Amino acid sequence: MICQPTDCPPISGIDIPATRAKYLVERDRRIRKEANAQYIEAAGDFADMYEVDPYTPVTPRDPISARTDVVVLGAGYCGMMVAHGLKQAGIEDFYIVDHAGDFGGTWYWNRYPGIQCDNDAYCYMPLLEETSYMPSKKFTDGYEIQQHCQIIARTFGLYDNALFHTLIRGLRWDGQLNRWHVTTNRGDDIEARFVVIANGPLNKPKLPGIPGIQDFKGKIFHTARWDYGYTGGEWKNPVLDKLGDKKVAIIGTGATAIQVVPHLGRYAGQVYVIQRTPSSVDLRANKPTDLEWFQSLKPGWQQERIRNFHHAAMERLAPGEPDLIQDIWTEISRNLSAELEAEGWPDITVEEFMQRREVMDYRVMERLRRRCEEIVADPATAEALKPWYRFLCKRPCSNDDYYPTFNRPNVELVDVASTQGVERMTEKGFIANGREYEIDCMIFASGYEVTNELHRRWAIEPVAGRDGLSIYDYWADGFKTFQGMMTNGFPNLFFTGFTQAGVNATNSATFIAQGRHIGYIASEALKRGAVTVEPTQEAQDAYIAQLRSVAVDNSDFVEACTPSYFNNEGDQTKKRHIFGEPWGPGFYDFEDRLQRWRDAGTLEGLALTCEPVAA
Ligand code: NDP
Secondary structure (H helix, E strand, O other): OOOOOOOOOOOOOOOHHHHHHHHHHHHHOOOOOOOHHHHHHHHOOOOOOHOOOOOOOOOOOOOOEEEEEEOOOOOOOOHHHHHHHHHHHOOOOOOEOOOOOOOOOHHHHOOOOEEEOOOOOOHOOOOOOOOOOOOOOOOOOOOOOOOHHHHHHHHHHHHHHHHOOOOEEEEEEEEEOEEEEEEEOOOOOEEEEEEOOOOOOOOOOEEEEEOOOOOOOEEEHHHHHOOOHHHEOOEEEEEOOOOOEEEEEEOOOHHHHHHHHHHHHHHHEEEEEEEEOOOOEEEEOEOOOHHHHHOOOOOOHHHHHHHHHHHHHHHOOOOOOOOOOOOOHOOOOOOOOHHHOOOOOOOHHHHHHHHHHHHHHHHHHHHHHHHHHOOOOHHHHHHHHOOOOOOOOOOOOOOOOHHOOOOOOOEEEEEOOOHOOOOEEEEOOOEEHHHHHHHHEEEEEOOOOOOOHHHHHHHHOEOOHHHHHHHHHHOOOOOOEEEEOOOOOOOOOEOOOOOOOOOOOOHHHHHHHHHHHHHHHHHHHHOEEEEEEEHHHHHHHHHHHHHHHHHOOOOHHHOOOOHHHHHHHHHHOOOOOOOOOOOOOHHHHOOOHHHHHHHHHHOEEEEEEEEEOOO
16 A cells, blocks of 8 residues: 555554564575675775775865864764753864865765655754754755754854864873873874764675675775766766666665665666665655744754654553654554554553564554555565565665566666575676676665674774773673773773664664763863762762663564674674663663762762872
């Protein structure tokens, strides 16, 4: 049934045990024993795919040898929210460092055709009220998001602190100076009192480890470094008019490829979409922002909306709480609320609620499979494009043009699930299902180093704390933190993102909260004349024990998912994974606790030391 996201009736009559069994079969045929090791790093021959900025010329400069209060590693949403938190806390003397040529992080690097945020921009784009900014549509274009990053940076004076085209290579604690040595690819050695690692999870592109990948003589590039010189068009006007006589293949059918493929279909002579696991793709029904509605919003609306989205996507809507978001991300909660409302909000246990949520999950995923079947004309192609896993095993997508693209005569789906990926690349193209496909260009929509292997994800060597202890060794068996943001043995170092903290369904909201907390701790330490601040071993142990005592065990769900970076490619042997160990009672409970901790003003659990006073 093709329906608007807001009015899709739940499908009924699904054979859930049979569907569950099918999910497991589909998972098993995709699990590769090499797990994350199947991917090639963007290093060596492929280093340019990570290190070179094709968009902004690099301005030569001398190496910097300087002292500063803070170095923030990363100028994407995460680093910007940390920098904002530092400024709010009164810290002005810091660098925000990034190897990009401007603010934006993933929104700077990713300029591929069709790029938009694919969850509600009114939640996702941070500090909208503070910057008096109205997104032009619900799912905003990538270049608009990057421009809004520039607006944030100008509003809060972040350009004064920025150090672009600078890749941090090493972080080493100096116990004599009580500072971090921050070394970079530009020969800098910055002595920072504090360092904040704010590099986000989608920082470093990765490539599929296909045998013969180096043999291919045609054009290759990663979607995170789109080559408009080759394809024609540009970021704001992706008319790929140089592809008319080209045979193009794209590897991957994740959130990025779903946005790119319709553009390739429209312009390229021949397109091969190489798929191992299909995404779920709903109707997008993107709409321009209704000016009257936007102007009617009352102060505080964005935080309220973010809270509502978080409830619908990660927790549960309270009785009578409306779903403000009204898209695929909130459909399960929306449907479930409607059912419970019709039953007069019965008093059900958490377990009963989760069981009903699971049933609704099957019904929504079945709706998405039927949607695919109704749009894609060729039954075999439609069958191969159906997602067989639970909602949120992979990122849910929406796109009005993706499925219709497979009805074009110049587009072919190449399903490689049975061989767990492309068999080989050759000088002229690639081999899949025993056939060689000759192509001019291979585009890798193969994702990022979102992996348990932190040294791959961060690409900083060393990260060495007290007595040279490596963070990669110290955390080899999982995160060990206090409040998810500091760790014993690594004074004055802060972490962000998915560690052992509260996580909001809106990433930028998590980063704002972490920026606020880090700004508070760093400014308090400076005000108190401290040169080091570090969690005590006891406080860290107690925090981890408490975190685990309230943890929500979702391992059954994660293990049953088809492999992807969401579940460390199906390898559950390592404790840490992309989503870390989030605070079980939820983001807002965590926030309230941190607020109370800050209000107490005692920095409980942290040890501070001051410079010895000369006799
Ligand atoms: P993903 O990691 O989600 O997808 C990578 C794709 O490459 C998968 O389809 C994967 O298949 C495929 N692949 C990898 N190796 C092989 C192989 N050897 N043979 C065939 N296929 C292979 O990367 P994306 O860039 O799509 O998305 C990453 C994240 O970026 C998203 O999850 C999202 O968080 C973010 N994003 C956000 C957007 C937004 O808000 N607008 C838009 C785009 C991305 P398999 O699934 O089988 O592993």
